[in-house]
Amino acid sequence: MNFFQSSGSSGCGTSGPASCQNANTPAADTCCYESPGGLIMQTQVWDTDVAGSPEDSWTIHGLWPDNCDGTYIEDCDPSRDYKNIAGLLESQGASSTLEFMQQYWLNDDGSNEKFWEHEWATHGTCYSTLNVDCLPSDSPTGAEAVAFFETVVRVFKTLPTYDWLAQAGITPSYSQTYSLSDLLSALEAGSGGYTPTLxxxxxxxxxxxxxxxxLKGSVIDGDFVPISTLHDSTCLSSGIQYLPKEG
Structure with a gap:
């Protein structure tokens, strides 16, 4: 799997150490080195009963900045709990990102806007490299949130979980069940050797x-360097159902 890189510009570059790999030397500039949340987790969901959810793709839950030891903080800056995420994206030229989110970032009760607001307020505000002080002084209000949503979408596009499972003959079924080892092996093969958590x-x-x-550099335009999970999957070792979507 290729390293992910955004097309934005933070002025940071990507030549420094990756987050969580500089423990003995505290970062001097957390605008260009993600800290303390340098263990970044991109979570996708397989919802079987959400109206409009694509049958041939998993959907986005979020992009979370866990601490390097697996702990995490949340709701880091209530003053930036922006509302009307759709309007914010449209006003700052990110309509294509919004259109993608409307297909692939869905709430199970249909309130997508509420879901996006929650993910930004709970997790997005905790990225050190998206602090307002890290942006150019003439940036419009909410520019860092727009960068967050654009990055979440771009990272998600590099992780075609459905396709990687299908390439190994693992597809949704009402009758077939799968083992955890087969599921993980398929995803490791598709991703180039990286183990996720199921x-x-x-x-x-x-x-x-x-x-x-x-992460090397900023969330805005840094290199997302894939690593294997630090956590065990919560599924049984066998008899796992991968059910078709009904919505």
Missing amino acids: GCSRSDKLSSVSWYFN
């Missing part, structure tokens, strides 16, 4: 996947 509802129904990265 989540199951009631232990036997596949429901989520989390991919992990460290």
Whole structure:
């Protein structure tokens, strides 16, 4: 899997150490070195009963900045809990990002806007490299949130979980079940050797996947360096159902 790189500009570059790989030397500039949330997790969901959810793709849950030890902080700056994310994206020229989110970032009760606002306020405000002080002084209000959503979408596009499973003959079915080892092997093969964490509802129904990265530079335009998970999957070892979508 190629390293992900955004087309934006933070002025940081990507020649420095990756996040979580500089423990003995505290970062002097957290605008260009993600800290403390340098263990970045991109989580996707397989919702079977969400209206309009694509049958041949997982959908976005979020892009979360966990601390390097697996702990995390949330709701880091309530003063930036922006509302009307759709309007913010449209006003700053990110309509194509919004259109993608409307297909692939869906809330299970249909309130997508509420979901996006929550993900930004809870997780997006905790990225050190998206602090307002890290942006040019003439940036419009909410520019860092727009950069966040654009980056989430770009990272998601590099992780075609459905396709990687299908390439190994693993597709949604009402009758077929799968082993955890077969699921993980398929995803490792597709991603170039990186192991994600799989989540199951009631232990036997596949429901989520989390991919992990460290970051070189800024969330805006840095290199997302894939790494294997630090966490165990929550699914059974066998008899896992990967059910078709009904919405």
